[in-house]
Amino acid sequence: MATQPALFDSATHARRWIDDYKAHAAARGDVLCGAEEAPWLAMFEELAALVGDDLAHARERVQRHAADIGTGFRIIGEADERPWPLSPVPLLIDGDEWGSIERGVIQRADLFETILADLYGEAKLVARGLVPAALVAGSPFFLRQLVGLNPPGGHQLHFLAVDLGRGPTGEWRVLADHLRSPTGAGYALENRLAVSRTLGGLQARLNVARHAPFFAAFRDGLAASCRRSDPRIGLLTPGRYNPSYPEQAHLARYLGLLLVEGADLAALEDKVYVRTIGGLKRIDALWRRLDPRFLDPLAFDTHSKIGVPGLIDAYAAGNVLLANTPGVGVLESTAWNAFLPQLSTRLTGADLSLPNIATWWCGQPSERARVEEDLANLLIAPAFGNGTLGLPADAAIAGSDLTAEQRATLLADLARRPQDYVGQEIVRLSTMPVVAGDTLVARPFTLRVFAARGPDGRWTVLPGGFARIGEHPDPRAAVMGDGTWSADVVVHGSKPVDLVSLLPASDSHQIRRNPGTLPSRVADNFYWLGRYLERGEALLAVIRVMLGNSIDADGGAALGSETIGRLAGLVAAAGAAPLPLALRRSDLTQMARTAMEASDGWQSVAEINQQARRIGNGSRDRLSADMVRLLDAPFPSHRGMLDRAGSLQRRYAAIAGLCAEHMSRTAAWRFHDLGRRIERATAIVRATRTFGLPGASLDDLSTLLDLADSQISYRQRYLTGLARVPVVDLVALDPGNPRALAFQVERIWEHLCALPVLDDDGMAEEQQAEATELKALVSIARAATLDDETLGAIERRLSRLSDAIARRYFLQGAEPLRAGGLTLA
Known part of the structure; x- marks a missing residue:
């Protein structure tokens, strides 16, 4: 007994799709209706095997694959990219x-x-x-x-x-x-x-x-x-x-x-x-x-x-x-389409095997008369791409679609500058x-x-x-x-195709671990991408501490007004929002909202995210699709301010995880991490100067631990409660704490030792010398005597170090071209 095809197998779906399509498509001129059916049947069977009878799911699936690859495009005048529109049917x-x-x-x-x-x-x-x-x-x-x-x-x-x-x-x-x-x-x-x-x-x-x-x-x-x-x-x-x-x-x-x-x-x-x-x-x-x-x-x-x-x-x-x-x-x-057929015959001795659209250049009197006579049946287009006055929007248009006024305007300009126009047959x-x-x-x-x-x-x-x-x-x-x-x-075709790839063969002996040349602009981008991401995270931490301990606290005493005032001062010093008139709940809420979302000149979290996004979009050839998606993600729209802050904090953590675990340890990664370390070190110094100097209250010290994400580390290490010296040592001087200043300085020094130098005399370059001096200053510091003057000196050195890195690696303009020792290779 002959077996019946399963009701829902892929061949059944493919057959039905083709039959339904042929029943509604115009048979004349359609590639499926007039072609050998076997290849199309094979293609639709593959599609049905994946999505069953759900063609809409097929389009969603192939679109998702295109998004995973990172395919996109931008319309001129638009700031955001659009997803590349891809049909699942080839x-x-x-x-x-x-x-x-x-x-x-x-x-x-x-x-x-x-x-x-x-x-x-x-x-x-x-x-x-x-x-x-x-x-x-x-x-x-x-x-x-x-x-x-x-x-x-x-x-x-x-x-x-x-x-x-x-x-x-x-x-x-x-x-x-x-x-x-x-x-x-x-x-x-x-x-x-x-x-x-x-x-x-x-x-x-x-x-x-x-x-x-x-x-x-x-x-x-x-x-x-x-x-x-x-x-x-x-x-x-x-x-x-x-x-x-x-x-x-x-x-x-x-x-x-x-x-x-x-x-x-x-x-x-x-x-x-x-x-x-x-x-x-x-x-x-x-x-x-x-x-x-x-x-x-x-x-x-x-x-x-x-x-x-x-x-x-x-x-x-x-x-x-x-x-x-x-x-x-x-x-x-x-206009060249009017001359290519003749040129092909004269120059190659053969007609064009792929003919042009029939074209008449109006720069010749007889051709212009031909176009004017048959205007309603032709496509009228600019001869040189643009610069015409007689066409709506300076673009090609079918003569039959012209209004009476547009037709008169076209004919008038055609008389003045006929060489600017061509007439072409309308292709179906x-x-x-x-x-x-x-x-x-x-x-x-x-x-x-x-x-x-x-x-x-x-x-x-x-x-x-x-x-x-x-x-x-x-x-x-x-x-x-x-x-x-x-x-x-x-x-x-009918013959098997060789499996050719641009990837090297698995048994190739030409192994390369050097990723190649890193342009200065890319290094600059990665450096500032790291700085902006860390800056956004640091500002978000201040906002979350201020919100969580003064507005939405659901247990325990809120922070004292002096500590809250210092937090507000950090936000204002960062240029994220103006200082509130008072420390009332409503005033702090408005300040937090501005610092989170403002786009009118304030360096808010939203604006910092936009800057990071712009840098990421300019470095797509070196970033993973996951990283680009996280940078491109829209600003959270949760109702509560703390919910929005929490969502952003998780996004920052995901980006940091991708950078730490998925980026190869190349020079590009070093610059990204350098930016992070310098920005984090600067934030820690400022927080310590604000909350860790002699006379700091318990609220100040608890806030400092929160900003340095070191509460758990402190509680595990010290069971007797908060004290200024151990808090400052953990946050500023402990080289084993990944959130501490000393840890950042050590990483900065390591990166600059590993990056290339221009001279082979064995002498430290400016950025390396700055990093060495900074490392020495931090390593000899003691928590009990760490004062505002020393912290201020460290902050200034961090700023000088950033400038030295930019001068050495981020080459711009004509000045560095003839600098002494500059390698030409």
Whole structure:
């Protein structure tokens, strides 16, 4: 007797999903309806095996994996990152179909390289009339300063992206090219990681092509184009406010590149260096994600504050590779689509295998007349990306969507500056399945494909890229825009795929325990991240003691007014809140609320958390996803002040635990711990000066133990009650107490002994000498004679030590570039 399939097995769910989807999707142009069904069935079976019949859970699950990886993005103008929107259903493409896409992208990349070599070389294309001069000179991305320069490595392009649209009949066409600083490869990688964790068995069932060989080829290609055999390569980022900064941080970590900003770099004698804790270290290549106009204020935009003065001189001298070369963005103009088909035939002898959208550049009279005549059936777009007056919001729009007033404005500006506009056919896109609620729906999509130059100088294409999915069913590409969801793109075939990874083989003999170069900016960030976290915890401790012992005490006597007044003085001295008019309960409550939550200039706990958060977001390539999540967590909203304080205290404890138990003992960790130790030592000194001097009351001494988190240690050690000398000794001078001043000073000294020095003469550097003197001062101190003068001297030394650390390690500006003994390597 034939066995019946189980009612709830994965094959049954997958079959039903596909049948329901096909019943509602438009058969013409949908990738599932018109494709071989077996691969899609295998994919949905993997999904059903994980989530049963709950498609909504599938989306939640893959989104959670994306969040665990740390995927995010920022909309321009927004301060907070958004989670990367990822669909659990990947786009499946057969290997044969992908082969034609791959060949078309490589053909396009080679054509671009040929055109760029001419535009920045002999300019024969313009001289022969094959390209209008206005198409080149009119582009804001044509950089005349680079004409005649031979790019290091011999190539203008090293990495590019192409946006493709699939038409209703299955043909692929190019929608846009991205050459200046192509984004998205990191998101494609993160999509693959998240989907692989969700659909773990899909790789073996469909022989999915892997991403690692592409990224390895790109990294090796950059290295092969450098002059040194063991080059140092960086990813040049605009910084954490860039919309794709999380992607850049992920790519830098995955590829093993230094993530650097313009302030990290210095050009000296036609070479480029990165400012590190070990001095200036040579940079041989930069994969730039910075707008070329801001790269070098001496060569381009003189107002740029995020570039590197002298970078282009080093590039012209052949001492630093820039990928991609500044100026390649001239070919991103949509107007070039009107000329690429003819240029392909003339320069390569072959038609474009991936055709463009039909495009008419209005800078030519006949083409302009064609656009004006058929305006209602065309997409009207800026020819050079921006700067038009005749388009709403300076963006592309379908002619049929223009109001009468907008149409008149467009035609008037078209008459004045026709070269600023192009007309393009309106492309209708294929659809693919996406999860909406608890069902599958058809949505239009576009595909971004990436190509990189390998070590042999030839192009390799990332098998898959990522898909953008539209929010609405309207299949017009112009309506879809950038889309609202993304999807992994799976290229599958009949042959098994080699298990390739960028991770070293398990039996590799090339062991490395040195994590590599630490830029000064990163050391600075880690140092101040430690200081801010410790500062927030110390301020929170003062608030909790003040609240718990004067407002919400539920047993025992409250602290005396003098002690409460001193606590309020500590809060005010920290700049967290103004002193209250009186020590009434309501006044103290208001002071505590300000010190906890104020954002109008007070250094409250909330503001300190924001500062730590900003630093953490700027160091994503070196922090774990758990750490970033804790730093990004919203401020507690519990009703009670003490509840909010308790929640924050637990968060601080969790962060401290991650730092203590999960951070490798690298130089970055040392700077983070240095910041913590100096801030904690300063807080202990101030608390001791406030509550531990001769004449201190029992309330003062109990408060000092609370602030130093040493109540239990004292009670275990001394059974006869509180006394000033043993309290001060435990809090200030006991090297075995991890909350004591002496313990902090010992750790500070150890860190500075372990960090690199510039000279090899064996003499202590300034920061080391300061730490040694501080250690000696604390080690000879005695609790019975420790007075305000000595504590004040210790506090001043801590401040001088922090300044010395900054001068030595946090190199900024031009002054340190020629400092004596500064290492150049």
